[in-house]
Amino acid sequence: MSAYGKYVVKKFFWYFVTLIVAIALNFLLPRMIEGNPVSVIVAQMTQGMTESDTIKRVYDTFAAEFGIDQPLHVQFFIYVKNLLTGNWGTSFGLYPKPVTEILASAIPWTIGLQLPAILVGWIIGNVLGAVAAYRKGVFDKVIFPVALFVNSIPFFTLAIIMLYAFALTLKWFPMHGGYDYQMIPSLSWEFIGSVLRHHTLPFLSIVLVTIGGQAIGMREMSIYELNSDYVLYSKLLGIRDSRIARYVFRNAMLPQITGLALSIGTMVGGSLICEIVFSYPGIGTWMFTAIRQLDYPLISGCTLLIALAVLLANFTIDLIYGWIDPRIKAAQMEDQ
Amino acid sequence: MTLGKEQLRSRVSGREISYIPQAAMNALNPTLRIIRFIEDIMKEHRPELSRKQVWELAVERFETLNLSARVLESYPNELSGGMKQRTVIAISTILNPKVLIADEPTSALDVTSQKAVIKLLKHLLEKGYIQSLVFITHELPLLYHVTDDIMVMYAGEIVERGTAEQMIFDPIHPYTKKLMGSIIVPEEGMRGHKLAAIPGTPPNLKTVPEGCRFADRCTYAQSECRQGRIELQTFQDRSYRCIVPADTLREWYAHEDE
Known part of the structure; x- marks a missing residue:
């Protein structure tokens, strides 16, 4: 097998181990509640319920799902088997809706909000940062402080200010939700228009923050690269500035690509605050609701999804980075 | 052009x-x-x-x-x-x-x-x-093997120029003279030999001193050295930047070596 193949296998192994650990934690945490987790959960859920038959039925459902009459390791295998067969448990809060169904309905909203926002913010931020570093002068004096300012505001503050200014005061955009609640989701123009109108404000808030962070990072990296020896050498050999700028920005981009991949990976978890502020029907809002309702299956469903996304993003970076940067490829090979 | x-x-x-x-x-x-x-x-x-x-x-x-x-x-x-x-x-x-x-x-x-x-x-x-x-x-012995002519610079100015042979064995400018003193020839008796360092540091080029830039560190400096700009002098086929005539400098060096 080639050195790169070995590297991939080794990396895969370690990510697999990490995944097992993440699953084990997901499995253990609800079971660390004092006493019998199922009765605690069921007791909370059935507060106010008087019909003992109903309580018994709820209890039995969860007891069977958790397999709490079995020893711990058997329970773990049942849990893993359930995960693999797509049975991620039943939500307490929205009983008897399965967790997978809730997650499946939320994922498109989260991805639809975050992915375009991160990409747009990333591209604009990097261009601005590069321009600030390269053109210096007025560009740098304007772009850098503004980026720093935007980046320094805590995200929830920014989101609330935007909500207050553009939705509450100016009434340009709706206050909350993913679409108008009077509508029934369909593929009509009216519905799509409503989705877009609700999408704009949270989208802009994420774009703005992403631009800030990316512009600062790109500016620093570009300045560093512009001062490196190869720039001077290329200049003295008569290579035109536009080409040297290409060298510099390609090299300055490398760490930014990691940043992009990471923020796409943490997208699901990172959307929490944005979705809460704008009451957007994505994973973040569901997770927040689940935490408030102590909806353990839904919480572990969300955390497992986040863990999966982060691991997948990191694994992808590890695989593709060697192709983008020969220095990292060399380091990868040396490990073998 | x-x-x-x-x-x-x-x-x-x-x-x-x-x-x-x-x-x-x-x-x-x-x-x-x-x-x-x-x-x-x-x-x-x-x-x-x-x-x-x-x-x-x-x-x-x-x-x-x-x-x-x-x-x-x-x-x-x-x-x-x-x-x-x-x-x-x-x-x-x-x-x-x-x-x-x-x-x-x-x-x-x-x-x-x-x-x-x-x-x-x-x-x-x-x-x-x-x-x-x-x-x-700054590796003088190396230079001798590579080049025909050597030009010595001090604090952003050319202070002396000549053939490699002349510069190494017959330096005129006091700075060149001291510089050549840093060459070590690995031969018998060198172990006990102390290398002479030039006292002081080169001037800050943001505030270049008037007159000869080497004056502060030169053992032969006179008050005239610190006045006006010192131009390059030509002496036979070489040039150096010092107000003292080449023959006088050589005499001083000969005297010092004794």
């Missing part, structure tokens, strides 16, 4: 006057294969060549300099320090420049690599790939 910046770049840089940087380790773009960089240079100066022609030219040049064609397909991080240095030299001279400025090309290298680099530069001169070489260094 005055040239615009753009003309300077396209007509002179890399083509007429080329350059070997001090830190060859970092002089190459880490994410560009060597051949891609050469192609970029050729696009500027020899746009009529096809990629294949550039490749053939590069292989031929690299092989005469004892670098394998494999180097061309490599990224800089795949080459050793000495190889990188030779690669940089090969790239700098690929267009047969009239003048090659080598800025301390041997300073970060071990002695074996230094020797290889010097041999390479001499080889380039012999083959006529470069017509002349400006060798910037």
Whole structure:
């Protein structure tokens, strides 16, 4: 097998181990509640319920799902088997809706909000940062402080200010939700228009923050690269500035690509605050609701999804980075 | 003749006057294969060549300099320090420049690599790939073996100029004289020999002192040394920047050596 193949296998192994650990934690945490987790959960859920038959039925459902009459390791295998067969448990809060169904309905909203926002913010931020570093002068004096300012505001503050200014005061955009609640989701123009109108404000808030962070990072990296020896050498050999700028920005981009991949990976978890502020029907809002309702299956469903996304993003970076940067490829090979 | 910046770049840089940087380790773009960089240079100066022609030219040049064609397909991080240095030299001279400025090309290298680099530069001169070489260094013994003429600079000014022979064995300017005192010849009796350092530090070039820039550290300095600009004097076929006549300086040196 080639050195790169070995590297991939080794990396895969370690990510697999990490995944097992993440699953084990997901499995253990609800079971660390004092006493019998199922009765605690069921007791909370059935507060106010008087019909003992109903309580018994709820209890039995969860007891069977958790397999709490079995020893711990058997329970773990049942849990893993359930995960693999797509049975991620039943939500307490929205009983008897399965967790997978809730997650499946939320994922498109989260991805639809975050992915375009991160990409747009990333591209604009990097261009601005590069321009600030390269053109210096007025560009740098304007772009850098503004980026720093935007980046320094805590995200929830920014989101609330935007909500207050553009939705509450100016009434340009709706206050909350993913679409108008009077509508029934369909593929009509009216519905799509409503989705877009609700999408704009949270989208802009994420774009703005992403631009800030990316512009600062790109500016620093570009300045560093512009001062490196190869720039001077290329200049003295008569290579035109536009080409040297290409060298510099390609090299300055490398760490930014990691940043992009990471923020796409943490997208699901990172959307929490944005979705809460704008009451957007994505994973973040569901997770927040689940935490408030102590909806353990839904919480572990969300955390497992986040863990999966982060691991997948990191694994992808590890695989593709060697192709983008020969220095990292060399380091990868040396490990073998 | 005055040239615009753009003309300077396209007509002179890399083509007429080329350059070997001090830190060859970092002089190459880490994410560009060597051949891609050469192609970029050729696009500027020899746009009529096809990629294949550039490749053939590069292989031929690299092989005469004892670098394998494999180097061309490599990224800089795949080459050793000495190889990188030779690669940089090969790239700098690929267009047969009239003048090659080598800025301390041997300073970060071990002695074996230094020797290889010097041999390479001499080889380039012999083959006529470069017509002349400006060798910037502080390693005087090395300089003696490489150059015809030596120019000594102090605080941004040329203080003396002459043939290598004259400069090493018969320096005129007090600074050159002291500088040559730093050469150690490994022979018997040198163990007990103390090297004389020049007291003080070079002046801050932001506030250049009036008069001779070396005056503060010169043992022969007089009050006239600190007045006005000291011009280069010509003495036979060489020049030096000091108000004292060359013969007087020589007398002083002879007296001092006794």
